[in-house]
Amino acid sequence: MNIGTAARQSCLPPKTIRYYEEIGLLTADRAANGNRDYSNEDVHRLRFVQRSRSLGFSVEECRQLLSLYTDRDRASADVKAIATEKLGEIDRKIAELTGLREILGHLVEKCHGDLRPDCPIIDGLSGRSRDH
C-alpha cells in the first residue's frame, strides 16, 4: 500500500512517516515507480510508534521500544524499566503543572478584571505580591 493509505491506517501524517524514515526509525520498500510501499506489518510498526509517541515517549525511546518490540526474546524487565522511568517523568510533569496551576489560579482569582489598571497578576509576575 502507498504512504497515504498507511498514513490513514496508522494515524500519522505522511510527512511524519517520511521523517521517521529519514531518521532511520522505520524503513519502507519501494514500488516500481519509486513510491514507498508498506506492508501490514509496516503499518503495525507505524501504529506502535504513533501510540508510543502519544503516550509521551520521545522518538529515541520509540527507537528502543521498537527494537524491544521486534526482538521477541528480550526480557519484559527491559521494557518495564523504560516505561517506569517515563512514568516518573510524567508524575514530575503533573506535579510541576499542578504547582503552576495553583500559583496562577490564585493570581487570577485575586484580579478583579475590570477597567481599573491595578492588577494582582501583573504584581505577582513582577514579584510585588505581598502574600507568598
Added chain:
Amino acid sequence: MNIGTAARQSCLPPKTIRYYEEIGLLTADRAANGNRDYSNEDVHRLRFVQRSRSLGFSVEECRQLLSLYTDRDRASADVKAIATEKLGEIDRKIAELTGLREILGHLVEKCHGDLRPDCPIIDGLSGRSRDH
C-alpha cells in the same frame, strides 16, 4: 551593570538575555566599551519575563504581558483574559497527562518485569491489549 550581574539577579542565563534582545523582547543600553549595560528597571523586566516563562507563558505571551506591565493605564481585565486563557491550557495539559499516566500506569502494573519475553506494555503499545 553588565550582563553577568543582570543574569544572576534575574535568574536567567546570559545567553537567554541576549536571545531576548535579539528577538526584540527587551532592549539594553551599551557601555562605552560595547558591553550591555542594565539598569535596575531592566532587571525588573528580566525577572518579570523569567517568572512569566516559568509559569508557562510563551515568549510571545511574555511580550504581551510586558507591554501590559509597562502600560500603567491598561485595564486589569486585559491581563486577566490572557492569564485565564493560560489557566485553561494548563488544566487541559494536566488532564491529558493524567490520562497518559493512567494508561501507562496500568500497563506497567500488568507487566511482571522479569526475564520472560511476554510483555503487556509492548502488547498495549502495539494495540494487542485486550482490556481497553
Added chain:
DNA sequence: TATAGGGGTTCCGGTCACTGGAAGCTCAAG
C-alpha cells in the same frame, strides 16, 4: 612588562519533532 584569567562581544550551528512549500513525477478520469 608579560601574561594569565575571567569577563564581555558576535556569529554559526545544533537541538527536537516535525511542518510547509516548491518543483516535478506518474496515473486515472473526464
Added chain:
DNA sequence: CTTGAGCTTCCAGTGACCGGAACCCCTATA
C-alpha cells in the same frame, strides 16, 4: 488533452534556547 490527486525530493522554518569558536578588554600577579 487536460485536470487533479497523490507521490517524490529538497529546502527552510518553527520555539526557545544552548554550545562553541574567535576575538576583545580589563585587572591582578610573577
